[in-house]
Amino acid sequence: MTTVAAYAAPAAKAPLERTTIERRAVREFDVLIDIKFAGICHSDIHQVREGWGEAIFPMVPGHEIAGVVSEVGPGVTKYKVGDRVGVGCLVDSCRECDNCKAGLEQYCTGGSVGTYNALGKDGEPTYGGYSEKIVVDENFVVRIPDGLSLDVAAPLLCAGITTYSPLQHWNAGPGKKVAVVGMGGLGHMGVKIAHALGAEVTVLSQSLRKKDDGLKLGADHYYATSDPKTFEELAGTFDLIISTVSAPLDFGAFLSLLKTDGALVNVGAPEEPISLNLFSVIAGRKTLAGSGIGGIQETQEMLDFCAEHGIGAEIELIGASEINEAYERVLSSDVRYRFVIDTATI
Numbered sequence: 001m002t003t004v005a006a007y008a009a010p011a012a013k014a015p016l017e018r019t020t021i022e023r024r025a026v027r028e029f030d031v032l033i034d035i036k037f038a039g040i041c042h043s044d045i046h047q048v049r050e051g052w053g054e055a056i057f058p059m060v061p062g063h064e065i066a067g068v069v070s071e072v073g074p075g076v077t078k079y080k081v082g083d084r085v086g087v088g089c090l091v092d093s094c095r096e097c098d099n100c101k102a103g104l105e106q107y108c109t110g111g112s113v114g115t116y117n118a119l120g121k122d123g124e125p126t127y128g129g130y131s132e133k134i135v136v137d138e139n140f141v142v143r144i145p146d147g148l149s150l151d152v153a154a155p156l157l158c159a160g161i162t163t164y165s166p167l168q169h170w171n172a173g174p175g176k177k178v179a180v181v182g183m184g185g186l187g188h189m190g191v192k193i194a195h196a197l198g199a200e201v202t203v204l205s206q207s208l209r210k211k212d213d214g215l216k217l218g219a220d221h222y223y224a225t226s227d228p229k230t231f232e233e234l235a236g237t238f239d240l241i242i243s244t245v246s247a248p249l250d251f252g253a254f255l256s257l258l259k260t261d262g263a264l265v266n267v268g269a270p271e272e273p274i275s276l277n278l279f280s281v282i283a284g285r286k287t288l289a290g291s292g293i294g295g296i297q298e299t300q301e302m303l304d305f306c307a308e309h310g311i312g313a314e315i316e317l318i319g320a321s322e323i324n325e326a327y328e329r330v331l332s333s334d335v336r337y338r339f340v341i342d343t344a345t346i
Contacts, residue, residue: 069083
């Protein structure tokens with residue numbers, strides 16, 4: 001075991017504080033990573049505050065991890081000391097179910113293991129990226145291409161793959177009209193990736209406050225959803241809508257913006273349930289779907305795609321002592337567009 005510094009929430013809704021945690025010794029197929037940067041995802045706040053249900057404490061959040069390999073187990077073949085690597089939302093899965101065999105570890109039916117707030121196969125709690133080091137099986141580590149700086153690459157391990165996966169699955173590309181709901185940590189990545197895929201991209205945001213940013217990042221159009229005329233003007237427009245917000249929406253109104261056979265895909269995870277008149281789906285043979293992160297192979301594909309197209313997250317780099325303030329700023333939408341912790345400050 002190795003003792004490392006970390007920032008943890010000691011109890012639900014408690015401020016995060018500096019502490020130490022134990023990382024397991026490097027096993028045969030393990031990679032020890034010196035964490036350089038860790039993104040702050042809204043999911044971290046949901047889980048620290050038990051917004052999604054009972055959680056495990058103390059909790060070290062963080063599933064947007066970028067760092068450098070400092071040790072490998074004797075059976076490791078994919079990485080060597082000095083490699084630039086990342087870890088996303090998963091650190092293990094059953095590896096035996098149909099989904100795992102198909103590269104869809106995020107939908108593992110045998111029980112995937114989250115990077116934090118989960119129990120590993122050894123029964124020990126997992127701790128995330130707000131720490132100095134992490135030990136992960138090589139099969140759940142991805143390579144960060146040289147063309148990406150580690151700080152702007154870190155948020156790609158969640159925000160990047162969470163938007164890339166549905167955009168690919170629902171065939172966003174030339175000739176397709178894609179809308180991104182929300183212009184935050186997830187949304188700004190959705191805009192960049194959809195634009196790089198060749199789609200015509202529209203941002204649907206509560207206000208026009210971030211319009212200049214949206215157009216700069218690749219959006220072709222930008223509308224305020226607080227204006228009722230938006231829903232009249234854009235009715236029946238889109239092939240695909242990606243909703244990135246973590247608050248309940250009027251899904252019936254957004255479904256009205258789809259063409260026949262269009263899809264509204266939710267990647268945000270509101271804490272509250274929603275209600276929906278099913279005629280919103282029936283009319284026009286429309287699809288209301290969800291999508292969760294991506295598998296390991298697809299995450300690597302996403303990183304390679306982003307490197308090829310010069311895509312990184314728009315970040316605000318902070319010290320570890322600013323984590324609690326950053327949480328409050330995320331909740332008030334006061335970040336453009338992802339906080340990233342410089343873990344050298346832990």
